[in-house]
Amino acid sequence: MSSQNPVFIPGPTNIPESIRRACDIPTMDHRSAAFPPLFERAKTGVRKVLKMDEGEVILFPASGTGGWEAAITNTLSPGGKVLAAQHGMFSLKWIDLCQRHGLDVEVVKCPWGEGAPVDRFAEILAADTGHEIKAVLVTHNETATGVVSDVAAVRAALDAVNHPALLMVDGVSSIASMDFRMTEWGVDLAVTGSQKGFMLPVGLAVVGVSPKALAAMEGAKLSRCFFDFRDMLKLGTPYTPAVGLINGLGASCDMLLAEGLDNVFARHRRIAEGVRAAVAAWGLRPCAVSPALYSDTVTAIVLPEGVDGNALVRHAADAYHVAYGAGLGEVAGKVFRIGHLGMLTDVMALLGIATAEMAMADMGVPVTLGSGVAAAQDYYRTNKAAPVQAAA
Numbered sequence: 157m158s159s160q161n162p163v164f165i166p167g168p169t170n171i172p173e174s175i176r177r178a179c180d181i182p183t184m185d186h187r188s189a190a191f192p193p194l195f196e197r198a199k200t201g202v203r204k205v206l207k208m209d210e211g212e213v214i215l216f217p218a219s220g221t222g223g224w225e226a227a228i229t230n231t232l233s234p235g236g237k238v239l240a241a242q243h244g245m246f247s248l249k250w251i252d253l254c255q256r257h258g259l260d261v262e263v264v265k266c267p268w269g270e271g272a273p274v275d276r277f278a279e280i281l282a283a284d285t286g287h288e289i290k291a292v293l294v295t296h297n298e299t300a301t302g303v304v305s306d307v308a309a310v311r312a313a314l315d316a317v318n319h320p321a322l323l324m325v326d327g328v329s330s331i332a333s334m335d336f337r338m339t340e341w342g343v344d345l346a347v348t349g350s351q352k353g354f355m356l357p358v359g360l361a362v363v364g365v366s367p368k369a370l371a372a373m374e375g376a377k378l379s380r381c382f383f384d385f386r387d388m389l390k391l392g393t394p395y396t397p398a399v400g401l402i403n404g405l406g407a408s409c410d411m412l413l414a415e416g417l418d419n420v421f422a423r424h425r426r427i428a429e430g431v432r433a434a435v436a437a438w439g440l441r442p443c444a445v446s447p448a449l450y451s452d453t454v455t456a457i458v459l460p461e462g463v464d465g466n467a468l469v470r471h472a473a474d475a476y477h478v479a480y481g482a483g484l485g486e487v488a489g490k491v492f493r494i495g496h497l498g499m500l501t502d503v504m505a506l507l508g509i510a511t512a513e514m515a516m517a518d519m520g521v522p523v524t525l526g527s528g529v530a531a532a533q534d535y536y537r538t539n540k541a542a543p544v545q546a547a548a
């Protein structure tokens with residue numbers, strides 16, 4: 157008997173069977189005529205998921221971190237000034253990557269649990285009349301804290317002072333699960349990876365590149381080779397592409413688009429609301445400091461003083477074979493995270509909530525068994541799932 161349970165980590169996510177099969181194809185010569193249609197199908201699907209009306213989609217055999225590196229090295233030059241907020245482990249790591257590439261990062265430190273500080277960004281951009289700042293970095297969904305930031309508001313802050321900086325967005329844990337509008341929000345570089353909202357194994361960095369970013373590429377002097385957009389655009393496949401994953405990406409986009417992006421986002425919202433109802437019933441609170449910041453893909457739950465979140469996550473894995481996310485960086489030990497993105501239904505969410513209750517009770521968190529489950533059940537009963545779509 158299989159003891160395989162779904163995972164409740166915010167990536168890698170559970171893989172639908174049909175997508176797993178789509179990745180499992182015989183060896184294909186990527187120089188043969190069979191590859192281009194498969195490649196185009198994936199890129200066309202990604203354009204729709206990113207809501208891109210213009211620009212290019214570039215796929216690297218890498219993880220999301222490779223996408224960060226590609227975004228900056230293709231569009232910026234050594235010493236270039238970048239504006240970024242540090243409000244969680246992922247925003248912190250992207251800043252670190254920029255610094256290691258010799259960029260001059262103006263870091264706005266915010267309490268973890270808050271979103272990108274739009275007002276502060278607006279002040280800094282308004283004061284930068286010489287346009288020293290070449291890029292603004294936004295982590296759309298801070299996976300460490302379960303906080304979503306307002307990308308459109310950052311775009312508005314740039315536009316309000318006609319600032320020409322590129323807008324770079326880490327959408328690794330939001331894209332394909334939460335609303336994302338590359339063209340409408342004026343995003344110049346959008347980064348994600350295959351193993352989160354796209355429900356694939358890890359191995360593809362997915363980058364959306366705007367026409368403005370393509371223009372910046374021509375003068376960008378940071379060194380790059382493996383991640384050079386120019387080779388990708390000229391040759392399509394300057395080295396061996398991850399053919400199986402690319403086939404899986406096409407299948408994933410088809411699956412998301414068949415469900416309908418709005419339905420996908422509504423499903424994530426509904427599942428997340430159930431998880432949040434459970435958290436409230438436990439007498440606990442999300443790390444995100446206000447409801448407008450609540451992520452629909454991951455909830456970081458603040459534990460009572462004296463309970464070690466990392467031990468809780470280890471215990472859930474050992475005792476119940478269910479994976480949750482541990483706290484990272486500043487919130488290590490203080491929170492644990494329930495990932496609720498990708499291939500998930502409300503019924504699966506109930507499993508994750510029920511098991512979290514058992515693990516918390518075992519670790520001495522004063523929760524009443526069944527309280528979170530009941531709260532989520534109430535929410536799901538009164539907000540029923542959309543009818544199941546016929547298989548495409």
Ligand SMILES: *Cc1c(COP(=O)(O)O)cnc(C)c1O
Pocket residue numbers: 167219220221222246295297298299326327328329349358
């Ligand atoms: C997972 C994640 C990353 C890192 O992606 P990898 O694929 O692990 O390299 C970056 N940013 C965010 C917001 C993430 O959730």
